[in-house]
Amino acid sequence: MDFFFSRIFGNQLLFLLGLSFTNASYAAAFQPAVPVFTFLLAAIVGVEVINIFTKDGIVKVVGAAVCVSGAALMVFYRGSSLIGMGGVSNAVGENILDDTWSSNSYTSQWLTSTMLQYGVETWHLGVICPVGNCFLMGAYLVIQVI
Template sequence: MGRESLPTLAMVMVQLGFAGMNVVSKLALDTGMSPYVLIAYRNIIAAVFLAPFAYYFERKSGMVITKKVLVQIFFSSIFGATLNQVLYFVGLKYSSPTVASALNNTLPAVTFLLAALLKMEPVEGSAGLAKVAGTAVCVAGSMLMTFYRGPLVRTLASPVHWPYVQGTIAAAHAGGHAVVLGAVLVIGSNVAWAIWFIIQKKLSKSFASPYTSTALMALIASVQCAAIAGAAERRFSAWELGLDIRLVGALYAVTKRSLHHDRP
């Protein structure tokens, strides 16, 4: 039972880590940190962090990086790292951790729809109808959690009171166009992520070295994201990191990304 439950436990831990990343990243963004700078740091640190693991575990794998593999990794970096993260973290800035987490549940639905359109997923028969029904329920539930504004649920008083945390709570209940924009951006991020899953499916057949491909993807994405951040943030002060929530947010995002390197 212990060995068989490890994959399930690992997936649960990844989801818990993802939820924590939403909260910590939102706090970093609410201190004024640019989402573009956060993404750039995330990919730069991830590339440096993953490179030794890729060398240690896969230096004797015998896999050859061909032009086809490089092209696949390049497009993986565009959709799975750069575009996915830019849309997601900007969407998180304009919404809330709860909204972002709820809308992430539309990812399986978006992936299924894209796979069905590309004839990679059958939709005939009872199994196909069940998948379609599950997709509809998934999207409906995510939309309900995102846009429903009910009464505030009171919890136990927290001994920690940070001004930007209070601002986050106020913004989450304010609603308005910002929340809608954030939701649209997060959904766009899921579309990019779904495309990445499809690319990764093909990449896993031609280059079965997940650490190496992920390190290369992070390296290429770090260049792309640094260029975007440099164009969006011309101030050197925007890149400053101290012993504060900004550094924690960047390092936490890297840890979550490293835990989520496996192929679909």
């Protein structure tokens, strides 16, 4: 029972940490990767059978590769955003969005300081957290089948 709660708690915690370190676009872009992680983990465990010589097997592998390459592109692309990230200003000119979404929890501060020691920036941490979220959700779904 503890395993169940720790998996769900860790899953949601990583998603929320990813939201606090990046923006909603990145967090939403990674959520379609849950079926890919589920497929890969099910194939590793042996629940999903992949026959590369059939049309279905080729489509499964190509689909997983396309999804993983799209997620990798999101991780490595650091260009300018199409819609500005400046935040919303009030009548006085203060930035409301940055103050509202600042993270003050102990867990996120500890995780940020630990990762910064090893050269991982908060933007990278914000991208790693949704990937961990998708992995944990995929693992939870595979464990339910076993």
